[in-house]
Amino acid sequence: MALRRIVTDGDPVLLKKCKPVEKFDSRFHELLDDMAETMYAADGLGLAAPQVGIIRRAVVIDVSEDHTGLVELVNPEIISRSDETQYGTEGCLSFPEMYGYVTRPKTVKFRAQDRNGNVYEKEVSDLFARAVCHELDHLDGTVLPSYIEKPYEPEENAGE
Numbered sequence: 001m002a003l004r005r006i007v008t009d010g011d012p013v014l015l016k017k018c019k020p021v022e023k024f025d026s027r028f029h030e031l032l033d034d035m036a037e038t039m040y041a042a043d044g045l046g047l048a049a050p051q052v053g054i055i056r057r058a059v060v061i062d063v064s065e066d067h068t069g070l071v072e073l074v075n076p077e078i079i080s081r082s083d084e085t086q087y088g089t090e091g092c093l094s095f096p097e098m099y100g101y102v103t104r105p106k107t108v109k110f111r112a113q114d115r116n117g118n119v120y121e122k123e124v125s126d127l128f129a130r131a132v133c134h135e136l137d138h139l140d141g142t143v144l145p146s147y148i149e150k151p152y153e154p155e156e157n158a159g160e
Contacts, residue, residue: 001033003041004052006093015141018057020075024117029056032072032115035060035140040067044093046131048138050094051094055075059135063127071122079121081105081134086126089152090134092144100148104130 007013021028031054039047039060046061058074068146084106091099110132122133137143 001037004038018139019054031103046135048135057139062133075111080109082107099152101150
């Protein structure tokens, strides 16, 4: 495994729509392993392939506190979203100085493939649902600045 460079604001690769993964070989497995290692090293909750310069539909997410909940989503798609929403702050490893308030579905159900091409479905809520939405946006070239409703100002929470 190896750390990969995280692409940051201004790189056009972040605005590209990703292509489906078709080869589930050792090279692809290495990419997923590298993405997870890079995400953990950067103290992130998720990382999409375009964030490391690869225009493929692959995402890694781990919202656990002890880094034991890694989930790999290959060729993912959201198949349902709850009407109930959640509003909170989000950041992005590709926009390290930017945080803002975003509304997301409280629960999403997605379909994806694992690293070997096996299809699975999963329903997730709260922070995990937020991470799925955020990372899948990356796969379509949609980035954090385009959906922030209100910038996060640290002074707003001073004294709490």
